[in-house]
Amino acid sequence: MKIAGEKIITGKGATLHLIPTKKYKTISIAVKLQAPLERETITARALLPYVLQQGTANLSDARALRLKLDDLYGAILSISGTKKGEKHIITLRLDVANENYLSDRTPLFEKAVDLLREILFEPKAENNAFTESIVTREIQTLKQKMVALKDDKMSYANMRLIDEMCKDEPYSLHVHGYEEELKDMDGGKLYGFYEKMLKQDKMDIYILGDVESELAEKAVQPFLERDIAPLEERTASVHPASDEVQEVIETQDVQQAKLHLGYRTNIRYDDSDYAALQVFNGLFGGFPSSKLFRNVREKHSLAYYAASRFESHKGLLFVFSGIDPKDYQKAKEIIDAQLASMQAGEFEGSEVEEVKDLIVSQILETIDNPAGHIETLYQQVMGNKNVTIEQMLDSIQQVTTEDVLQVAKKVQLDTVYLLTNKEAEKNA
Amino acid sequence: MHKKHYEQLQESVYAETLPNGLKVFLQPKPEMAKTYAIFSTNYGSVDQTFVPLDGKEKITVPEGIAHFLEHKLFEKEDRDVFQDFTKQGASANAFTSFTQTAYLFSATSHIEENVTTLLDFVQDPYFSDKSVEKEKGIIAQEIRMYDDQPDWRSFFGTIQSLFQSHPVRIDIAGTVDSIQEITKEDLYTCYNTFYHPSNMTLFVTGNIDEEKMIELIRANQDSKKFAPPAKIERFFPEEPETVAEKKKQVRMPVSVSKCMVGIKENTDYASPEAYLKQELLTDMVLDYYFSKSGVYYEELYKNDLIDDSFGFETSLEKNFGFSIIGGNTKEPDRFADTVKGMLQRMKDHTVSEAEMERIKKKTIGQMLRAMNSLEFVSNRFIQYHLAGVDLFDIVPAIEKLTAADANGFLKEWFNEDRLAVCQILPQEA
Numbered sequence: 001m002k003i004a005g006e007k008i009i010t011g012k013g014a015t016l017h018l019i020p021t022k023k024y025k026t027i028s029i030a031v032k033l034q035a036p037l038e039r040e041t042i043t044a045r046a047l048l049p050y051v052l053q054q055g056t057a058n059l060s061d062a063r064a065l066r067l068k069l070d071d072l073y074g075a076i077l078s079i080s081g082t083k084k085g086e087k088h089i090i091t092l093r094l095d096v097a098n099e100n101y102l103s104d105r106t107p108l109f110e111k112a113v114d115l116l117r118e119i120l121f122e123p124k125a126e127n128n129a130f131t132e133s134i135v136t137r138e139i140q141t142l143k144q145k146m147v148a149l150k151d152d153k154m155s156y157a158n159m160r161l162i163d164e165m166c167k168d169e170p171y172s173l174h175v176h177g178y179e180e181e182l183k184d185m186d187g188g189k190l191y192g193f194y195e196k197m198l199k200q201d202k203m204d205i206y207i208l209g210d211v212e213s214e215l216a217e218k219a220v221q222p223f224l225e226r227d228i229a230p231l232e233e234r235t236a237s238v239h240p241a242s243d244e245v246q247e248v249i250e251t252q253d254v255q256q257a258k259l260h261l262g263y264r265t266n267i268r269y270d271d272s273d274y275a276a277l278q279v280f281n282g283l284f285g286g287f288p289s290s291k292l293f294r295n296v297r298e299k300h301s302l303a304y305y306a307a308s309r310f311e312s313h314k315g316l317l318f319v320f321s322g323i324d325p326k327d328y329q330k331a332k333e334i335i336d337a338q339l340a341s342m343q344a345g346e347f348e349g350s351e352v353e354e355v356k357d358l359i360v361s362q363i364l365e366t367i368d369n370p371a372g373h374i375e376t377l378y379q380q381v382m383g384n385k386n387v388t389i390e391q392m393l394d395s396i397q398q399v400t401t402e403d404v405l406q407v408a409k410k411v412q413l414d415t416v417y418l419l420t421n422k423e424a425e426k427n428a
Numbered sequence: 429m430h431k432k433h434y435e436q437l438q439e440s441v442y443a444e445t446l447p448n449g450l451k452v453f454l455q456p457k458p459e460m461a462k463t464y465a466i467f468s469t470n471y472g473s474v475d476q477t478f479v480p481l482d483g484k485e486k487i488t489v490p491e492g493i494a495h496f497l498e499h500k501l502f503e504k505e506d507r508d509v510f511q512d513f514t515k516q517g518a519s520a521n522a523f524t525s526f527t528q529t530a531y532l533f534s535a536t537s538h539i540e541e542n543v544t545t546l547l548d549f550v551q552d553p554y555f556s557d558k559s560v561e562k563e564k565g566i567i568a569q570e571i572r573m574y575d576d577q578p579d580w581r582s583f584f585g586t587i588q589s590l591f592q593s594h595p596v597r598i599d600i601a602g603t604v605d606s607i608q609e610i611t612k613e614d615l616y617t618c619y620n621t622f623y624h625p626s627n628m629t630l631f632v633t634g635n636i637d638e639e640k641m642i643e644l645i646r647a648n649q650d651s652k653k654f655a656p657p658a659k660i661e662r663f664f665p666e667e668p669e670t671v672a673e674k675k676k677q678v679r680m681p682v683s684v685s686k687c688m689v690g691i692k693e694n695t696d697y698a699s700p701e702a703y704l705k706q707e708l709l710t711d712m713v714l715d716y717y718f719s720k721s722g723v724y725y726e727e728l729y730k731n732d733l734i735d736d737s738f739g740f741e742t743s744l745e746k747n748f749g750f751s752i753i754g755g756n757t758k759e760p761d762r763f764a765d766t767v768k769g770m771l772q773r774m775k776d777h778t779v780s781e782a783e784m785e786r787i788k789k790k791t792i793g794q795m796l797r798a799m800n801s802l803e804f805v806s807n808r809f810i811q812y813h814l815a816g817v818d819l820f821d822i823v824p825a826i827e828k829l830t831a832a833d834a835n836g837f838l839k840e841w842f843n844e845d846r847l848a849v850c851q852i853l854p855q856e857a
Contacts (some may be wrong), residue, residue, distance in 0.1 A: 003461075021459075023460060023800075024800045025796040025797070025799055025800060026796060026797050026800060062729075063721060063726045066720040066721030067721045067786070069721070070721050070786050070787075070789065071789065073789045073790065073793030073796075074789060074792070074794040074797075075793065076797065095797055096793070097793040097796045101437055101438065101796055102436075102792065102793075103827065137729075137730075137732070140732060140735075141735050144684060144756060144758075145735065145736070147684055148683065148735075148737065151578050151683055153576050153577075253680075253681040253855070254681070255573075255575040255576050256569060256572040256573050256575070256576055287514060287519070288510040288514070288519075288520075289510060289511050289514035297566060301562050301563075301564075301565035301566050302565070302569075303566070303569055304567075304569040304573055305573075322569060323569065324568075324569065354514055354515055354517070357537065358514060358517055360517075360536070361518070361519070361535055361536040364536040365461065365462045365534055365536060367461070368461050368802070369800070369801070370800060
């Protein structure tokens, strides 16, 4: 096994990242468009991915576009919006079969890139406006998405925690946007946001698979030559944790309570202690061997899941667990005790070594998956830090027990969010 | 060890059945960093009634016991096996389905130690009264978590409305009440009956050397003693043609309603080839009409009856099978009636040769994409193997299908008596 290297080609309008590898039976193409996370644009940027899938200048409707994908041996198209730190990313992905594994050897890659170009640069529009009926229908879809989010209690609790914790920070903006902004959205307005995206967003293109680099470079020329007027880079705002921990309790008719806690680490991807943060998280709640799982679940049988996850570009850390509503205080005390124990240095050097191996393995496994490999590399663009995968692994191996302890001391509880039921709240 | 090479896919699989009956499959993928191993027993939530090993009478065990056993195998007298894997840089997991219980790990180092740990922990159970009691709290929380998930409730609700007596209608994890009955003795009874090597399969894929790996596995198994293989007698009640409930409504605190249309599939396959053909055609036909390129999808979407949560799936097993179509909808009744009407109309449709070519292309391309995943290949390989089908022969099997096959299938497939609807609705004010 050899880790595939990344070849970077910088064009006027976009940066091309080539990752040649024979690991897969497909070729993956991803186009990333990055913009600041802002209240004024978030709703339109949440709507655009839906509208862009409704046809192109040459493919009259969504079904015609889908039939075209089917003809390309079931190429998979997805367009989605996500937030990373205080940036918003629109990703267009197209995975297409490598014809070397088909009995029909007609080349598919160039056709796939051309289709992606058409979807992005030549959407179905007239006189600088998207078709009104399409926009109206997709607004419905987006609205339903916003409402349905409430039915997934884990996502809902997560969103509500961030709402409360990051009230005055862009990070609390909802990735699906806001219903009130949709009231006067129309084809013309949305097209304005689309043009702004094409003109101002930072664009990165990833091509991963068994493709010749000259061929790939030639295929993506239209992207590389895009006319742009990029925005100034802006770094994420820094917020110290408030002195007092805020506690937010909400009730709904649920069987299981969701206890989510938000912490500030203020450690980001390009910080020197980022690797130590990863190791900290591994000891605290990232694995089944971590303190949270061992104590909340195995020792006290309070939960089926209890884990932690860190956010890389804003400097946050979250703990999640699903508990019996009556166990709130007890579960919270046990979670607090685990952080205190980390901060008191109650972990062995051998545990640190084990967790480092687990993280290295996790990174290697992630890059055994095309989307995982692309996301791992794109983290670097987001974090303004260019390292090879080998260097990334090396920085994990360098972490010492002392480094982890220093990170533990930086972690501060900010907000406790509990979604529980009415009976439990009376007794809380 | 028997090698089979698949020229078009450029894959090789090595197979061997050990003297104790364990079936081993190895698929070296040296370009991968990762190795994935799955050790699976042909025993799932539907295996409720059986004659225990060394027993004479058939017994029925508490609901949710296969899943409970899966949890408990990780705990030993002195330690938790998760931690053993962790020490060896691996991440371990397990799952229980209707028909399978599987233990697995993935790792990029210490592969031989991890394979040994996998085999040893599954083949060395330790159950105590205390640890069985302790697990009830954890599993109760797992059940409660699913109770709050409308997607799971609608999936399971559909199955319960389709099946009258087949144990597929029992929730895989059981209920908070049913798991209270489980004892350590029950766990040993199930373990001894279903975890014999002759009822199990091991699949290892990734960065491995097949010769060294098989040596290790042979030596490991040779060092252990097992009872002689015995045929397991399992009992399944006769499942009538008709459904349990034509329409089921579940009230829970949701903001958006859901509606699922379920079809109880016919399962009298004449041969493994017939089974595969039926499975492929069901998938392809559903895809043809209800995927985003489908004419029915377009109709449902334009009429504002679905959103992007809409989907469909088919699951065909030896003695039960179902297909489910649905998702979020603002009008559950109109959605159900519309889909029912579409299924009726399919009888009179025909698929042209050109359309069939396009569906085949799509199915093949998506199969290649799925094969990027070691997890997909291993899990599906085992599942198909139990049905007598070779996963890597599927692409040629798809290539052989014709429009006439699809049209023949369409004529026979839909039967109103086998259809049920399950709706998830907001609570009444």
